[in-house]
Amino acid sequence: MTGLYSSMKYSPSSSSLSQSSQAFTSRILLLLTLLPLSLAAFAFVLQWRGEISDPTIRWSSINRLDFPGMDTTTSSTVTSRTSSSCADILGQSRSVSFPYFRDWKFNYESDLKPKICITSSTSAGLEQILPWIFYHKVIGVTNFFLFVEGKAASPGVSKVLESIPNVKLIHRTKELEEEQAKSRIWNETWLSSFFYKPCNYELFVKQSLNMEMAITMSEETDMDWILHLDTDELIHPAGTREYSLRQLLSGVSENVDTVVFPNYESSVERDDIKEPFSEVSMFKKNFDHLMKETYFGNYKESTRGNPNYFLTYGNGKSAARVQPHLRPNGAHRWHNYMKTPVEVKFDEAAVLHYTYTKFSDLTSRRDRCGCKPTKEEVKRCFMLEFDRAAFIIASTATEEEMLNWYREHVVWTDKELQKKLMKKGILIRIYAPMVIMQGLREAGVYASLIASVQTNLSKDTFLSNNEIINNSSKGFEGVSSRNIGNEEPRMAVAARNVLQIEDANLWAVPPLSPPMVDDIDHYI
Structure with missing residues (x-):
């Protein structure tokens, strides 16, 4: 009985403990239920107020205007707008923002370093210049000094380009000609071998005079750095974590004055390319970025019967640190009046040269030059062998013959040869420019810019739709620099102070072909 009594004595206490445990468990379950609901409600309130973005919406196929890895705080609100027919050629106009920066106008903060500018002499249209400008803005270029002629100098195109922040246009006017006629370049010898010759030589002198003004x-x-590029060239800042030209140049030692970007040449795979920047991804690497055994061992197959390894130049382009006494040294290099610059060459970064990427390039280059299509005459007009051969073909052959010649000498149709040279590292695929420009187009950068300018101009002053869409390139027009190509004026001869310079590096560097097989002993 005592044992039974004892057992019955403690049973109320056990029941109380059981009820207490159940109550505690209920509270825990209630807390675990309310906590996620509270967090979800809090997130909903924040999103409703616009303080955070929904990643499922951000990366939806309908509104894919940001790139992975980009800071969403710098993205502008996407607004839709009615697209105009003239804007469609450069992409959709559904947005007035570009995800890389605060707004599509790319307004840079004044404290961004280094500040980089590009100067160029161009007669191209918007379909080429706009992607070229905004691509370089994406990789860190701050300012552009564009010396424009032909289509680039037309009123409508000029209005669009001038509306872009930090883009300065310099038109080839009589006043500009008179100012450049006073340049000290005319009284020196480093560029004198190019004076008073037609076509490419004339352009080379123009570019040098424009570079001096830039x-x-x-x-x-x-500015901290200056580059000279043509509008068919893109800087490829390989070797940087952020694909940034600013990051690349900020890592250059302070004692270095100029840096060289070896050029990679476009290798087109079709004869119907319309937009080279968006359609060409295969390039031939420069000799400077290849082992000499690989280069010379595959030289014959790489040239495919053409005069040289590259169709055009092979000595790259240069960027210079802006400093006193800086001067151009031709279109490909910079120099200094008071010292021999310290120059280095990048091991990975390059300049991508989109040359002869369109079949129409044959006739457009022909139309820019009035030389006779003979072997002797073209030597006066063109510096490189392929340019001479292309000019003769474009001047003498039928349309069908030109197309066959273009396919044989320019288009890469042999897939097996492509694979072989890819494995050797001579050919390379580069997609970064295509991806960036696709993002720019999808974000509506080009179309928004054109539409914004079009709304501010009357139909009489703005260019027609056909003027934008027309892809044919006009030649460099306007007054010729110092009447280049005519007989040399006596005053120029009398005024020129001949400098006795022993250092060959002080002479202007023209576009040079890559090393040939005959030069192999020089590189061993």
Whole structure:
């Protein structure tokens, strides 16, 4: 009885403990239920107020305007707008923002370093210049000094380009000609071998005179680096974590004055390319980025019967640190009046040269030059062998013959040869420019810019749709620099101070072909 009594004595206490445990468990379950609901409600409130973005919406196929890895705080609100027919050629106009920056106008903060500018002499249209400008803005270029002629100087195109922040246009006017006629370049010898010759030589002198003026502009705008590029060339800042030209140049030692970007040449795979920047991904690497055994061992197959390894030049382009006494040394290099610059060459970064990427390039180059299509005459007009051969074909052959010649000498149709040279590292695929420009187009950068300018101009002053869409390139027009190509004026001869310079590096560097098989002993 005592044992039974004892057992019955403690049973109320056990029941109380069981009820207490159940109550505690209920509270825990209630807390675990309310906590995620509270967090979900809090997130909903934040999203409703616009303080955070829904990643499922951000990366939806309908509104894919940001790139992975980009900071969403710098993205502008996407707004839709009605697209105009003239804007469609450069992409959709559903957005006025580009995800890389605060707004599509690419307004840079003044404290971004280094500040980089590009100067160019161009007669191209918007379909080429706009992607070229905004691509370089994406990789860190700050300012552009564009010396425009032909289509690039037309009123409508000029209005669009001038509406872009930090883009300065310099038209080839009589006043500009008179100012450049006073340049000290005419009184020196380093460029004198190119004076008073037609076509490519004339362009080479124009570019040098324009580069000289661009140096002054870069000093006035506190630039740190200056490059000279054509509008068929893109800087490829390989070797940087962020694919950034600014990051690349910020890592250059302070004692270095100029840096060289070896050029990679486009290798087209079709004869119907319309937009080279968006359609060409295969390039031939420069000799400087290959083992000499690989280069010379595959030289014959790489040239495919053409005069040289590259169709055009092979000595790259250069960037210079803006400093006193800087001067151009031809279109490919920079120099200094007071010292021999310290120059280095990048091991990975390059300049991508989109040359002869369109079949129409044959006739457009022909139309820019009035030389007779003979072997002797073209030597006066063109510096490189392939340019000479292309000019003769474009001037003498029928349309069908030109197309066959283009397919044989320019288009890469042999897939097995492509695979072989890919494995050797001579050919390489580069997609970064295509991806960036696709993002720009999908974000509506080009179309928004054109539409915004079009709304501010009357139909009489803005270019027609056909003027934008027309892809044919006009030649460099306007007054010729110092009447280049005519007989040399006596005053120029009398005024020129001949400098006795022993250092060959002080002479202007023209476009040079890559090393040939005959040069192999020089590189061993």
